[in-house]
Amino acid sequence: DGHSITVFQERDPANxxxxxxxxxYxxxxxxxxxxxxxxxxHLKGGAKKVIISAPSADAPMFVVGVNLDAYDSKYTVISNASCTTNCLAPLAKVINDKFGIVEGLMSTIHATTATQKTVDGPSNKDxxxxxxxxxxIIPSSTGAAKAVGKVxxxxxxxxxxxxxxxxxxxxSVVDLVV
Structure with missing residues (x-):
């Protein structure tokens, strides 16, 4: 269609x-x-804003429909949490706003990720x-419940x-029991 796409190959985002x-963005x-x-x-190379597509230890975290009203345009780096958090947080918000949540257990079915082994082998984690x-089907931990507490x-x-x-x-499918 005549449109070109620029591709970069750098280990350091500053480059x-x-x-x-x-x-x-x-x-x-x-x-x-x-x-x-x-x-x-990424800002050093000319980007004005960076959206991290994973939970962050220190970036302000936002989920659309949950806490996006707290977004301030002065932020240059934000986190959009994880796919599981984006699935869980709106559900938890609706239930909590209407009825309140004392405690809850969520389970998620999640696709494979790049950190998983392609053949059986040793793991440092478990x-x-x-x-x-x-x-x-591999049981694993998830940080989504903790991330919901941030948003x-x-x-x-x-x-x-x-x-x-x-x-x-x-x-990414979530089941929430409260």
Whole structure:
């Protein structure tokens, strides 16, 4: 169609010249640069804003329909949480606003991720993490319940959760029991 797409190949986001292609907003989805300090490297190349597509230890975190009204345009780096948090937080907000939540357990079915093994092997985290991703449903931990506490402070510490990693390319389903 005559449109070109510029592709960069850099290990250090500070070396990517976002300004040269007119990119004002950068979505940081590598899973590596998830803190404000690390994600801010994109700003050095000319980006005006960075959205981290994972939970962040220190970036302001927002979920559309939950706490987006707290967004301030002065933020240059924000987190859009995780796919599981984006699935869980709106549900938890509606239930909490209408009825209140004393405590809850969430379980999620989640697609495979890049950190999982393709063949059985050792895992630094736990035995289950060493199972081959393509032929197993693997119980795992999830930070989604904790992240909900960041976007809905009244639920901080009230939710816990577990994940099941399944051999599919794309899925995030949440079951919440309160």
């Amino acid at each position: 990517i010249q976002w300004g040269s292609v007119g990119a004002d 950068v979505v940081e989805s590598s899973g590596v640069f998830t803190t404000v300090d690390k994600a801010s490297a 035995w289950r993490g060493g199972r081959a991703v393509n032929g197993n 809905i402070p009244t639920l901080n510490g009230k939710l816990t959760g577990l994940a099941f990693r399944v051999p599919t390319n794309d899925v």
